[in-house]
Amino acid sequence: MIEIELDGKKVAVAAGSTVMHAAEKSGTYIPHFCYHKKLSIAANCRMCLVDIEKMPKPMPACATSVTQGMVVHTKTDKAIKAQQSVMEFLLINHPLDCPICDQGGECQLQDLAVGYGGSVSRYEEEKRVVHPKEVGPLISMQEMSRCIHCTRCVRFGQEIAGVMELGMAHRGEHSEIESFVGHTVDSELSGNMIDVCPVGALTSKPFRYSARTWEMSRRKSVSPHDSTGANLIVQVKNNKVMRVLPLENEAVNECWIADRDRFSYEALNGSERLTSPMLKQGGEWQNVDWQTALEYVANGLKQISAQHSPKSIGTLVSPHCTLEELHLAVKLTRGLGSDNVDYRLRNAEFPAFEGIRYLGRSIAALSELQSVLVVGSELRKDHPLFAQRIRQAARKGCVINAISARSIDWAMPVVNRVVVEPAQWPQAVADVAVAVAAIKGVAAPVSGEATAVAQAIAENLLGGGERKAILLGNGAAHHAAASSLLAIANWIARETGANVGYLTEAANTVGAQLVKALPGAAGLHAGQMLDGAAKAILLLNTEPEFDSAAGPTVVGALDKAEMVVTLSPFKANMAFSDVLLPIAPFTETSGTFVNAEGRAQDFHAVVKPLGETRPAWKVLRVLANLLEIPGFEFASSEEVRRDIAGLSAADAVFVDASLLGNETKAPIDTVSRSGAPAVAGIYALDGIVRRAGSLQLTADAKLVAGASEVAA
DSSP states (O other), X not given: OEEEEETTEEEEEOTTOBHHHHHHHHTOOOOXXXXXXXXXXXXXXXXXXXXXXXXXXXXXXXXXXXXXXXXXXXXXXXXXXXXXXXXXXXXXXXXXXXXXXXXXXXXXXXXXXXXXOOSSOSOOSOOOOOOOEEOOSSEEETTGGGOOOOOHHHHHIIIIISOOOEEEESXXXXXXXXXXXXXXXXXXXXXXXXXXXXXXXXXETTTTTSOOGGGSEEEEEEOSSBTTOOEXXXXXXXXXXEEEEEOOBTTTTBTOOOHHHHHGGGGGGSTTBOOSOEEEETTEEEEOOHHHHHHHHXXXXXXXXXXXXXXXXXXXXXXXXXXXXXXXXXXXXXXXXXXXXXXXXXXXXXXXXXXXXXXXXXXXXXXXXXXXXXXXOOHHHHOHHHHHHHHHHHHTTOEEEEEESSOOOOSSOEEEEEEOOGGGHHHHHHHHHHHHHHHHTXXXXXXXXXXXXXXXXXXXXXXXXXXXXXXXXXXXXXXTTHHHHHHHHHHHHHHHTOEEEEOOOBTTHXXXXXXXXXXXXXXXXXXHHHTTXXXXXXXXXXXXXXXXXXXXXXXXXXXXXXXXXXXXXXXXXXXXXXXXXXXOOGGGSOEEEEOTTOBEEEEOOSSOOSTTOBOHHHHHHHXXXXXXXXXXXXXXXXXXHHTOTTSSSTTOSBOOGGGBXXXXXXXXXXXXXXXXXXXXXXXXXXXXXXXXXXXXXXXXXXXXXXXXXXXX
């Protein structure tokens, strides 16, 4: 540790730290623009100039390394005059358009100009003009004259997103931040560039001119999309979600969120929202009141149960539902006398429950990996924030290996990659096991060929340090040979000292397993129910046509059922449903999501339910009461959570570790199974994302849509 004196206080910091790090540790604020704690040092704004004894000129705090005994002053006349001079230079060309700037009220330049800027400028020349750029549907670069060339956006793209999509061209007063000629900004993390911009040069195109920051209230929430469980700040005006920003949580999402977390809010007030219960009568949809709709559902379930037995009723739930909703859906189904409940709509294999499949380590630990093998995942698109963590590990020397169906760019160096059809994934993983066995001189658990790439992966896993993992992606989890993939991965892990984890797909995949949203011994699994095996189906927040392995074929299969009840925030499943019940999306209800590492994060409603929409847990409770099922006397979602086994206390942060496990007793089998696993595109993961207009205009969404049309 090195000790320096900062404004008269002794501060001890690690060797190699800068004056800015020492100031952060001591709680001393030094004004700055280009410095960001998650980005490399650029030292090009010079706003952080400080007075250091024995140095003739003010020095930039962000780029000056500390030395033993250094004496730093941040408030002397020398430091303040230097900072005021820098501010004067920054404002020479800055447009005076604060009244119409979207960044007004949360602008670093605006804030610091109050303390360090002058009331008038000594410069009378014309201000420079920078022409606007068109870079896609999410980021607006219409006012680039505001840019102060801090290069945060450039460094974010290079270092965090892994793609240099913006750069600074020209020199001096002709400098401009721009994209490559004819290119848009297409990173799945691009919205974070808006956050890191300290002025109003980069703004949100969907939010543009919608509201002022001081008009909106800020409320905490949790992302309902992928399994990161990103913490959010939802900004609300007049009971309407206006904007979504990241809430910093170093253990989960750091200070970043994916674009689908940021921009999916557009769907929440879209034209497809279902705002009142609807019944299909004579082939036509009619709006009805809640009492009529719920009594219709209750009577229909009673009749079907009496005519065909309770075992003819099934429930399909989405892993994007809250823990409380999933728990009550399971409890309702089993209360009716049926074991037909499942969340695994995209799975091709339905093994018996052996333990909750989860990440196998903390999310933060992904950043510290030294070696990793990723199987069956388009990592960057499936899990943008997990990919960002592994990208940081790669920058520290982590060797990344992959077995996948396509060789897409992960925006990180993949040292060894096996690209084969999904049917060949078990054999590809088996080849790695054979190579490991050959190197260690032990018997291989399966036959295979130690190819050159398999040999390289095996050598890396055996010698890749102490922190290594085998991560199974969405494709591996949904694969027809999912159990075999897990069994082979576990053998390799035992021999190499790695651990096995699942990059679980949805916000509550772990939670769905926790509440046993799985069929009992004699129950129908999702594949059978989607094939028309049930007479009555309850669909909770899911659209099987888009959310299942069966795809469009479910329309005909479910249309044969005697009754299909859809509980959804949107007008969904109208082709085959008999009843639509409007339930609240995550912004209009309270609940809990359990992320991939088993962290339970609860949240509250940020706006009132739209129209006649009701929280799903309340709808399920009332429906159970009408069906005279005992045990549904819940007055709040907190009471429902307390009824869930596996969360040791009402305020438990993590699922009981004894329930988590990625071990399996399944035999190792490399028999080829045809058919690609069902994996959702980045902007087709759930109903909210699919209805977010701006996200559907992105290059990623168009690429997936184009591929779907070709396949069709």
